[in-house]
Amino acid sequence: MARVAFIGLGNMGGGMAANLAKAGHDVRAFDLSAEALERAAKAGCKAAASAAEAVADAEAVVTMLPAGKHVRDVYESSVIGKAPPSAILIDCSTIDVATAREEIEKARAQGYAMVDAPVSGGIAAANAGTLTFMVGGAEEAFARAQPFLEIMGKAVIHAGGAGAGQAAKICNNMLLGASMVATCETFVLARKLGLDLQTFFNISSQASGQNWSMTSYCPVPGVGPETPADRDYEGGFATALMLKDLRLAMEAAQSVDAYTPMGSHAEELYGRFAERGGAGKDFSAIIKMIEDSWTPPLQK
Numbered sequence: 191m192a193r194v195a196f197i198g199l200g201n202m203g204g205g206m207a208a209n210l211a212k213a214g215h216d217v218r219a220f221d222l223s224a225e226a227l228e229r230a231a232k233a234g235c236k237a238a239a240s241a242a243e244a245v246a247d248a249e250a251v252v253t254m255l256p257a258g259k260h261v262r263d264v265y266e267s268s269v270i271g272k273a274p275p276s277a278i279l280i281d282c283s284t285i286d287v288a289t290a291r292e293e294i295e296k297a298r299a300q301g302y303a304m305v306d307a308p309v310s311g312g313i314a315a316a317n318a319g320t321l322t323f324m325v326g327g328a329e330e331a332f333a334r335a336q337p338f339l340e341i342m343g344k345a346v347i348h349a350g351g352a353g354a355g356q357a358a359k360i361c362n363n364m365l366l367g368a369s370m371v372a373t374c375e376t377f378v379l380a381r382k383l384g385l386d387l388q389t390f391f392n393i394s395s396q397a398s399g400q401n402w403s404m405t406s407y408c409p410v411p412g413v414g415p416e417t418p419a420d421r422d423y424e425g426g427f428a429t430a431l432m433l434k435d436l437r438l439a440m441e442a443a444q445s446v447d448a449y450t451p452m453g454s455h456a457e458e459l460y461g462r463f464a465e466r467g468g469a470g471k472d473f474s475a476i477i478k479m480i481e482d483s484w485t486p487p488l489q490k
């Protein structure tokens with residue numbers, strides 16, 4: 191079993207660190223939040239006084255932080271030059287492709303192997319150890335990260351070189367955001383045209399309009415499988431996180447001169463929904479804004 195440093199014990203990192211400890215690894219954990227650190231200690235991790243202390247003799251370093259600037263800060267102040275160069279560095283945060291590539295290159299220049307390994311799957315999957323990891327980095331770095339990622343996930347896929355994990359993640363989530371908006375406006379139109387929504391679901395889910403946002407995550411309460419729509423859009427994947435990923439996708443699209451009109455429109459709509467108080471709701475709740483934008487508010 192290995193000495194693993196885990197930095198960033200929030201909604202996602204807390205469960206992931208606990209799963210590494212449960213698998214028998216010696217997990218030295220650090221978070222700026224004393225509360226998060228205490229929860230990790232209760233889940234079998236050893237609390238460290240700083241990130242630098244956590245990584246001091248680590249064989250693997252895992253980070254799960256909010257955004258690119260936190261990843262840059264933590265790696266540059268507390269990991270590079272502080273962890274042994276033999277440690278494999280694994281950043282699981284969702285961040286911009288450019289920062290991921292820069293940090294992997296800076297680590298490589300100091301003799302470290304590092305991968306970007308963002309996840310698909312929410313808090314429940316992090317707790318259950320059933321995340322999907324999309325990994326960017328050299329073949330050899332991927333092979334070293336894989337056994338640790340397999341403990342925390344059900345699928346670990348090598349997406350390509352440095353930054354490829356982040357690129358795959360934002361491309362997937364841009365498609366998800368756009369397909370959810372399209373699914374929502376379709377159900378609104380179907381209702382206004384007098385269709386019974388369960389009947390329309392039965393038709394479209396077996397016809398060419400079929401897509402994941404409809405069949406696995408239907409935004410209409412009482413239609414299709416059980417989803418956050420059936421719990422007043424609580425839990426699930428928060429609009430604020432979808433908006434973050436759409437912004438990262440638009441930034442990446444601009445950097446390579448890619449034309450992404452549907453992604454850009456989805457970003458604008460999710461931005462508006464977040465401003466109107468939807469940030470904490472599941473991202474499928476945008477159907478309410480779409481309904482209300484075109485008619486007087488529904489009698490709910």
Ligand code: NAD
Pocket residue numbers: 197198199200201202203220221222223226241254255256257260263264282283284285309310311312313426427428431434
């Ligand atoms: P979170 O805000 O709950 O957790 C982040 C943690 O990092 C916090 O506990 C914070 O105190 C800690 N932190 C910040 N700066 C730090 C520093 N310098 N040193 C030590 N700790 C520091 O966020 P989360 O929901 O766990 O998300 C983490 C990452 O996973 C994000 O990049 C997010 O986009 C991505 N993600 C989240 C979900 C989800 O459903 N929550 C799903 C997929 C991906």
